[in-house]
Amino acid sequence: MEVYIANGGVKKCDCCDKDYLVKFFTCTACAPHSSDNSVDICTTCCLMYAREAHQARCGPNHQFVFMRTRRQCGGCGTAISSDYMKCNNCSFDLCMLCTVRRRPMEIHQHTNRNHTFNYSAWLPHNKPGPIRTVQKFQLNWQWRCDVNGPGCTPYITGPFFHCLDCDKPGFDICAHCADFGGIWRHVRQTGHRFSFLQQESHIETSDPPPPYQPF
Ligand SMILES: [Zn+2]
Ligand SMILES: [Zn+2]
Ligand SMILES: [Zn+2]
Ligand SMILES: [Zn+2]
Ligand SMILES: [Zn+2]
Ligand SMILES: [Zn+2]
Ligand SMILES: [Zn+2]
Incomplete structure (x- = not known):
């Protein structure tokens, strides 16, 4: 290194x-x-x-x-x-x-x-290790950012971070809020694990997302 x-x-x-x-x-x-x-x-x-x-x-x-x-x-x-x-x-x-x-x-x-x-x-x-690549999946779902910090947009369009340990309705963080410490604050309070995901399109599918990889 x-x-x-x-x-x-x-x-x-x-x-x-x-x-x-x-x-x-x-x-x-x-x-x-x-x-x-x-x-x-x-x-x-x-x-x-x-x-x-x-x-x-x-x-x-x-x-x-x-x-x-x-x-x-x-x-x-x-x-x-x-x-x-x-x-x-x-x-x-x-x-x-x-x-x-x-x-x-x-x-x-x-x-x-x-x-x-x-x-x-x-x-x-x-x-x-090296930067992790985003896991893409197809699902007809609208993801909302649960941090909603300054500059956050209501619906997530790009890559985002999904908590693997929060119960339904779950906890998701947009890239913007994550870049301003959103994941760190959630992990500090809960010890939860996140995966790095991106929904490819809003197509109709009943396929479940691929297995999530936590950090
Ligand atoms: Zn000394
Ligand atoms: Zn010396
Ligand atoms: Zn969580
Ligand atoms: Zn956000
Ligand atoms: Zn930054
Ligand atoms: Zn930079
Ligand atoms: Zn730090």
Whole structure:
């Protein structure tokens, strides 16, 4: 997986508002990652279709790349580019070379009592896979968005997200509302799973939709 390094700026997830992101995905078609208006998504929201929702709303050219914020070793001053040790109490990091030397960590812990270190992986451990493709089906049904956020249209026409765990009449989220955190808010409250669907046409058919794939 290719890793791009972000230069400064505090990054916040545009989906769940998680702040101070260290590992995230950024949209290459929206504002550049150095700008405050960049579209950045945390790795947790990636698992909840945040990238798919953004592409469904904004277009297939809205591709995402994995980014990390720049880290610098407090021991030797070099830029960190692999797994490292991170101070749990301040912004001090140590590269693995300085960690095995032990002296830099001892100095930091001597001047900062109670500071402890944790291993931090360079890549996300729950690495989100590639963007998932929409499952198309044919059914004579009109789907309504149950989030109805600002800018939402009453009937869903394009790809949408269907909750697999809500009882009838179900819970569906249009791409627009999903791109503004709709799935994340529903999952946070319920722990439910979603599938990514698109109705191909309003033709008369009694065929059931294909088996849904949850995330
Ligand atoms: Zn998020
Ligand atoms: Zn974008
Ligand atoms: Zn978006
Ligand atoms: Zn170092
Ligand atoms: Zn510290
Ligand atoms: Zn639900
Ligand atoms: Zn909506």
